[in-house]
Amino acid sequence: MVMLLGKKIGMTRIYDESGKITPVTVIQAGPCTVMQLKTDKSDGYSAIQLGYGDVKRSGVNKPASGHADKAKTSPRKFVREMRLDNSNQTQYKAGDEISVSAFSNVKFVDVSGTSKGKGFSGVMKRHGFGGFPASHGTERKHRAPGSISSYASDAGHGGHPKKGKKMAGRMGGVRVTTKNHRLVSIDEQKSLLIVKGAVAGPSGGYVEIRSSKTEG
Amino acid sequence: MKTEILDSVESKSLKKKVPYFEIGDTVDVHCKIQEGNKTRVQVFTGTVIARKGRGMSETFTVRRVVADEGVERIFPLHSPNVLDVRPVRSGKARRAKLYYLRKRSGKGVKLSQRHSEHTVIK
Numbered sequence: 001m002v003m004l005l006g007k008k009i010g011m012t013r014i015y016d017e018s019g020k021i022t023p024v025t026v027i028q029a030g031p032c033t034v035m036q037l038k039t040d041k042s043d044g045y046s047a048i049q050l051g052y053g054d055v056k057r058s059g060v061n062k063p064a065s066g067h068a069d070k071a072k073t074s075p076r077k078f079v080r081e082m083r084l085d086n087s088n089q090t091q092y093k094a095g096d097e098i099s100v101s102a103f104s105n106v107k108f109v110d111v112s113g114t115s116k117g118k119g120f121s122g123v124m125k126r127h128g129f130g131g132f133p134a135s136h137g138t139e140r141k142h143r144a145p146g147s148i149s150s151y152a153s154d155a156g157h158g159g160h161p162k163k164g165k166k167m168a169g170r171m172g173g174v175r176v177t178t179k180n181h182r183l184v185s186i187d188e189q190k191s192l193l194i195v196k197g198a199v200a201g202p203s204g205g206y207v208e209i210r211s212s213k214t215e216g
Numbered sequence: 217m218k219t220e221i222l223d224s225v226e227s228k229s230l231k232k233k234v235p236y237f238e239i240g241d242t243v244d245v246h247c248k249i250q251e252g253n254k255t256r257v258q259v260f261t262g263t264v265i266a267r268k269g270r271g272m273s274e275t276f277t278v279r280r281v282v283a284d285e286g287v288e289r290i291f292p293l294h295s296p297n298v299l300d301v302r303p304v305r306s307g308k309a310r311r312a313k314l315y316y317l318r319k320r321s322g323k324g325v326k327l328s329q330r331h332s333e334h335t336v337i338k
Contacts, residue, residue: 010222013272014229019248019297026225192225 002102003082003210004029005052006193008113010203014184014194024184025199027111029103029209030191033073034096038081047083048092051076053206071095078206100191103183108212109193110179113201117173127166176200180212226272231294235301237276239264240309240327245278245291246300257299260289263307263327265314267293276301279317281325286318305329 006029013021036049055077057065068075071094084092103109123129123145131143145168149161161167181195199207237243245260262280265288269275274293279286291298307327317325 012222012226015296017296019295026222028221190221194225
């Protein structure tokens with residue numbers, strides 16, 4: 001598996017020779033620095049810690065600054081881990097740079113980002129409920145969730161809604177992974193990955209890009 | 217900076233020469249059509265009533281009336297299937313979207329010509 005951290009730039013479209021349109025997302029990925037190696041021995045699992053995006057030294061606290069010093073690099077804005085098999089670890093060492101060229105043999109990628117926050121949303125928007133008719137006597141209930149429980153729903157103990165009942169509430173602003181984006185092209189000079197389809201989060205949001213476990 | 221990167225990605229596949237036409241013009245749109253394994257060029261003639269979007273996503277809408285029935289086609293400006301857009305008659309339009317033409321019929325659809333002549337290809 002290969003992984004990079006990056007920033008979503010935005011969406012556009014590309015045409016192939018037959019004029020077919022492919023919607024694509026442009027991601028500026030890497031170069032990422034290996035901040036730390038985690039091993040079975042010292043941490044109980046093996047992984048490498050990647051860092052992306054510069055941040056001023058005055059903007060981070062001493063632990064973060066010292067952590068970067070250990071890898072002989074500057075502090076990074078966005079830091080995430082990539083799990084590894086034990087056998088793969090020897091190819092990385094702290095301070096290494098990983099660029100988009102690592103994806104040159106990859107056809108499909110998974111992308112994780114933080115989705116746009118939608119605030120406190122009703123059930124129609126949040127869970128796709130159908131709501132109620134616009135007319136035919138419906139009053140003040142057009143977007144209501146309907147019945148959430150009955151007296152019998154907790155047999156013998158009076159009624160309670162079931163745990164996990166889909167209701168209105170905070171929506172968005174959570175980690176969302178979209179899988180199997182076709183990797184359309186790579187621009188090594190500008191460190192860009194162009195993937196098919198939409199990726200979670202706003203333009204300018206930080207994302208993780210991993211090669212897909214399943215092909216296509 | 218974000219838009220700069222997006223523009224640089226798009227600039228590779230944008231058409232180098234974008235045909236010049238204005239809203240209200242009557243144009244011939246030459247588009248490539250695949251029929252089985254043969255391709256041929258079809259010409260769609262009508263009035264440009266709208267231009268939307270920017271960059272790669274820019275489209276224009278062409279309206280014509282065939283047998284008292286309005287037909288509108290939306291073409292992506294940068295699609296390789298849109299080979300050429302040739303203005304055949306200028307039309308004077310005072311707004312960017314000529315959706316009001318949809319409510320008109322007969323002589324009412326005709327726009328008066330602009331006096332200044334076209335600079336045909338930029």
